[in-house]
Amino acid sequence: xxxxxxxxxxxxxxxxxxxxxxxxxxxxxxxxxxxxxxxxxxxxxxxxxxxxxxxxxxxxxxxxxxxxxxxxxxxxxxxxxxxxxxxxxxxxxxxxxxxxxxxxxxxxxxxxxxxxxxxxxxxxxxxxxxxxxxxxxxxxxxxxxxxxxxxxxxx
Numbered sequence: 001x002x003x004x005x006x007x008x009x010x011x012x013x014x015x016x017x018x019x020x021x022x023x024x025x026x027x028x029x030x031x032x033x034x035x036x037x038x039x040x041x042x043x044x045x046x047x048x049x050x051x052x053x054x055x056x057x058x059x060x061x062x063x064x065x066x067x068x069x070x071x072x073x074x075x076x077x078x079x080x081x082x083x084x085x086x087x088x089x090x091x092x093x094x095x096x097x098x099x100x101x102x103x104x105x106x107x108x109x110x111x112x113x114x115x116x117x118x119x120x121x122x123x124x125x126x127x128x129x130x131x132x133x134x135x136x137x138x139x140x141x142x143x144x145x146x147x148x149x150x151x152x153x154x155x
């Protein structure tokens with residue numbers, strides 16, 4: 001609930017004084033004019049629907065990114081489209097190396113299958129060979145290099 005709405009609800013007006021004050025035929029002092037103006041402002045504020053805080057937050061983001069504004073009257077489709085555009089904007093900023101510190105997206109590594117490992121073992125080790133720690137380390141490096149070559153991964 002907005003502060004203005006809370007303040008307006010706390011006021012306990014006296015109907016007779018308000019009617020006299022709001023009578024347009026009665027001459028008014030400057031202070032009475034100010035009071036009439038304030039009453040009209042409060043009435044207009046109370047006539048407005050109470051907007052949830054999340055709409056204010058999304059509206060602030062939409063305006064800040066020059067996408068648009070969030071309206072309480074937006075249909076589901078319009079609101080979903082605006083939210084999608086806001087998310088897309090943030091994703092584009094996050095993946096742009098010019099603004100994200102130079103980071104670049106790379107494809108996720110696909111796990112090696114058992115067939116891939118069998119093929120690599122057969123290519124690397126010769127029959128009757130007893131692998132040592134050095135051989136296994138070289139094999140692991142070869143597996144990684146082959147995988148990166150097949151998947152166009154550059155480090």
